[in-house]
Amino acid sequence: MNGLLKDIRIGWFLAIRQVRRSSKWTTSLIVFVMVLTFLNLVVVSGILVGLIQGVSNAVRDKYIGDVMISPLLEKDYIEHSVDVLSFVRSMPAVEAATPRVRKGVVLEANYQTRAFDEKPNTAAGQLVGVDLDSERVVTNLSENVIEGSFLEPGDYDQVVLGHYLIDRYLPIESPAFTTLKSVYPGTKIRMRIGDTVREVTVKGIIKTKVDEVSLSVFMLDSQARALAGRDVDNVSEISLKLKDGEYAEAVRDEILLHGFGEYARVQTFDEATPKFVKDMIATFNLLGAGFSSIGLVVASITIFIVIFINALTRRKFIGILKGIGIDGHAIEIAYVFQSIFYAAVGSAVGLVLVYAVLVPLFLAHPIDFPFSDGILVAPLDETLFRVLLLVVTTLIAGFIPAWMIVRKNTLDSILGRN
Amino acid sequence: MIETRNLVKTFVNGDIITPVLKGVDFKAEAGEFIAIMGRSGAGKSTFLYQMSLLDEPTEGEIIIDGRVAHTMTEAEKADFRLVKFGYVFQDYALLPELTALENVLVPLMMMDYEHGHNLEVARIALERVNLGGKLDSLPSRLSGGEQQRVSIARAIADKPAILFADEPTANLDRESSDQVMDLFLELHEAGQTIIMVTHEEEYARLADRVVRFDDGKIVTAEHQGHEKKGTHRRRQHENTH
Numbered sequence: 001m002n003g004l005l006k007d008i009r010i011g012w013f014l015a016i017r018q019v020r021r022s023s024k025w026t027t028s029l030i031v032f033v034m035v036l037t038f039l040n041l042v043v044v045s046g047i048l049v050g051l052i053q054g055v056s057n058a059v060r061d062k063y064i065g066d067v068m069i070s071p072l073l074e075k076d077y078i079e080h081s082v083d084v085l086s087f088v089r090s091m092p093a094v095e096a097a098t099p100r101v102r103k104g105v106v107l108e109a110n111y112q113t114r115a116f117d118e119k120p121n122t123a124a125g126q127l128v129g130v131d132l133d134s135e136r137v138v139t140n141l142s143e144n145v146i147e148g149s150f151l152e153p154g155d156y157d158q159v160v161l162g163h164y165l166i167d168r169y170l171p172i173e174s175p176a177f178t179t180l181k182s183v184y185p186g187t188k189i190r191m192r193i194g195d196t197v198r199e200v201t202v203k204g205i206i207k208t209k210v211d212e213v214s215l216s217v218f219m220l221d222s223q224a225r226a227l228a229g230r231d232v233d234n235v236s237e238i239s240l241k242l243k244d245g246e247y248a249e250a251v252r253d254e255i256l257l258h259g260f261g262e263y264a265r266v267q268t269f270d271e272a273t274p275k276f277v278k279d280m281i282a283t284f285n286l287l288g289a290g291f292s293s294i295g296l297v298v299a300s301i302t303i304f305i306v307i308f309i310n311a312l313t314r315r316k317f318i319g320i321l322k323g324i325g326i327d328g329h330a331i332e333i334a335y336v337f338q339s340i341f342y343a344a345v346g347s348a349v350g351l352v353l354v355y356a357v358l359v360p361l362f363l364a365h366p367i368d369f370p371f372s373d374g375i376l377v378a379p380l381d382e383t384l385f386r387v388l389l390l391v392v393t394t395l396i397a398g399f400i401p402a403w404m405i406v407r408k409n410t411l412d413s414i415l416g417r418n
Numbered sequence: 419m420i421e422t423r424n425l426v427k428t429f430v431n432g433d434i435i436t437p438v439l440k441g442v443d444f445k446a447e448a449g450e451f452i453a454i455m456g457r458s459g460a461g462k463s464t465f466l467y468q469m470s471l472l473d474e475p476t477e478g479e480i481i482i483d484g485r486v487a488h489t490m491t492e493a494e495k496a497d498f499r500l501v502k503f504g505y506v507f508q509d510y511a512l513l514p515e516l517t518a519l520e521n522v523l524v525p526l527m528m529m530d531y532e533h534g535h536n537l538e539v540a541r542i543a544l545e546r547v548n549l550g551g552k553l554d555s556l557p558s559r560l561s562g563g564e565q566q567r568v569s570i571a572r573a574i575a576d577k578p579a580i581l582f583a584d585e586p587t588a589n590l591d592r593e594s595s596d597q598v599m600d601l602f603l604e605l606h607e608a609g610q611t612i613i614m615v616t617h618e619e620e621y622a623r624l625a626d627r628v629v630r631f632d633d634g635k636i637v638t639a640e641h642q643g644h645e646k647k648g649t650h651r652r653r654q655h656e657n658t659h
Contacts, residue, residue: 002530010527013520014513021515021556320511323472324525324572325500327493411473414511 034346129224319413339398563594
C-alpha cells in the first residue's frame with residue numbers, strides 16, 4: 001500500500017510537470033481532440049434523440065398538455081364533463097384546462113365552380129371545437145397561424161384549417177389521402193358532419209408538426225358542439241397544463257382519487273403518448289447509444305495513439321527513470337494521470353459548450369425537420385455518465401501504451417535500441 | 419565490493435550472433451576510482467551496463483557486497499540501482515520538463531524520507547556541484563556542463579555505494595569536462611567509489627586504476643600512483659592564472 005501511494009505521488013509529480021511544461025500547442029491540440037470526442041459522444045446521440053424529443057415536445061405543447069383526460073374506451077365522450085372540468089380547474093397544480101369537442105368531418109372546396117362530371121375536391125379531418133381562453137393558455141395555437149388569423153370570440157361559421165388539409169402544404173397524390181385545392185383565408189368551404197352540411201369560411205391556416213393539429217378544423221366550441229350534437233357536459237377531451245414544478249402523476253392520482261376515473265381516462269403525457277412515438281424514442285435512444293459507443297471507441301483509440309506517441313518519443317526518459325530506480329508503476333501512473341487530465345479538461349470544455357452554448361442554441365433555433373423541430377437532448381445525469389465512461393476509457397487507453405513502453409528493456413530504452 | 423566472474427554478453431539478432439564480452443573477471447574495492455578504457459566496440463560500456471544492473475549478462479556472475487546480483491528480480495534490481503548506485507550518462511539523461519532541483523528530487527522521492535528532507539538533500543547536492551543558483555532552471559536553460567553537473571548531483575544525492583559514469587565528458591567542451599572531472603576527484607577524495615568509462619587518456623590517468631578493454635576482454639589493469647591525481651587540478655589552476 002505504501003508502495004502504491006509512493007508510486008501515485010511520484011506519478012502525480014511527473015504528470016503535473018509533463019502537462020504544465022509540455023508544448024502549449026500540443027496540449028491544446030489534444031484537449032481539442034478530446035472536446036470533439038466528447039461532443040461526438042454527447043451531441044450526435046443528443047440530436048438523434050432530440051429529433052424525436054422535438055416530436056414529443058410538440059405533441060405535449062400543442063395537443064396533449066401535461067395531463068390528458070379522454071373518454072373511456074367504450075365511450076365517445078367524457079361523461080359529467082362539467083364536473084370533471086370544474087374539479088380540475090380548481091386544483092392548485094393546474095394552470096389551465098381546455099375542453100375540446102371532436103368529430104370526424106369531410107370538407108369540400110370549389111363546389112361552386114365544380115363541373116358536373118368533375119370529382120369533388122374533398123378532404124377528411126377532425127372538427128375540433130375549442131374554448132379560446134383556456135386553449136390559449138394550454139396550446140397557444142394562435143402562434144402557429146401561417147395564413148390569415150386564428151379564431152376570436154364571435155367568429156360565426158368560421159374555421160381555421162390544419163395545413164395538412166391544404167394541397168400546397170402537403171402535395172401528396174394519393175387516393176387515400178386527399179387535400180383541398182385553392183383554399184385560402186376567406187375561401188368558403190362545405191363541412192359535412194354526419195348528415196349535417198354547413199358552409200363555413202376559412203379564417204386561417206395553422207401549421208404545426210403535430211398530426212392531430214395539422215389534420216384539424218378548428219371552430220369555436222359552442223358552434224362545434226351544435227354541429228356535433230353535443231352539449232357542455234360531454235366533451236371529447238380535456239387537456240391540462242400544470243404549473244411549473246408540479247408533477248403530472250400527482251395530478252392524475254388526485255383526479256382518480258376523486259372518482260373521476262369512472263367517467264374518463266386520466267393519463268399523464270407520457271402515458272398518453274402514442275406507442276409508436278415511444279417506440280421511436282426507444283429506437284433513436286438505441287441508435288444514439290450505438291453512435292456513442294463508436295464515439296467511445298474513437299476516443300479510446302485517439303488517446304491511445306496520443307499517449308503511445310508521447311510515451312514512444314519519451315522512451316529514452318522512461319528508460320532513464322527506470323534506470324535510476326523509479327518504479328515502473330509510478331511511470332505508468334504518470335501517463336494515466338495525463339490521460340485523465342486530457343479527458344477531464346476535454347469533457348469540462350465540452351460540458352460548457354453543450355450546456356452554455358449548444359442546448360440553448362438548439363432550443364432557440366431548433367433544426368427544422370419535416371416532422372419535428374429537432375433540439376439537443378442532453379440530460380445531465382446521462383452526460384455525466386458519458387464523462388465518466390470517457391475518463392475510464394481514456395484511463396485504460398492511456399495506461400496500455402505506457403505499460404507497453406515501461407515493460408521494455410531498460411537499457412534498450414535508454415540507448416534507443418529496438 | 420563489486421566483482422564479476424567470467425562475465426559474458428552476447429547479442430543475438432536473428433542469425434547474427436555478436437559476442438561483446440568474452441569472460442570478464444573484474445574486481446573493484448570500496449573507495450576506488452577506476453577508469454575503463456578501450457577503443458569503440460571493445461565492450462567497455464557494455465561491461466559498465468552489466469555491472470550496474472542496467473542489463474543482464476548472458477553468462478557469468480556479478481557479486482556486489484557479497485550478494486549475487488545478476489539473479490535478482492527486476493524489482494530487486496531497481497531497488498538496488500536506486501539505493502546502491504548512482505549513474506552519470508554521456509548525454510546527461512535529465513528529464514526535460516523537470517527543473518534541476520526536481521531532477522535530483524525524483525529518485526529521492528522513491529526513498530522513505532520526508533519530502534522536506536528530500537528537498538534539502540537535493541539542494542545540498544546541487545550546491546555541491548556549484549549549481550545552488552540554478553535550482554529552478556530547466557535543463558534547456560543550462561549549458562552542457564551544467565546539465566552534466568545536475569546529472570552528477572542526482573547520482574550522488576543519496577550517497578550511493580558506487581557511482582557509474584559512462585563517458586561523462588564526451589559531449590562537453592574542455593572547460594566543462596575539467597569541471598566534471600574535478601567533481602569526480604572531490605567525490606573520490608571523500609571516499610566515493612567511481613567506475614568511469616572514458617576515451618580520454620588524460621582523465622583516465624586521474625583514476626586509481628585504468629582497466630583497458632579489447633575485443634571483449636580486459637587486456638591490462640594498471641594501478642597508478644596517487645601523486646597523479648593533483649596533476650589535473652594543477653594544470654587547470656595554471657591555465658586559469
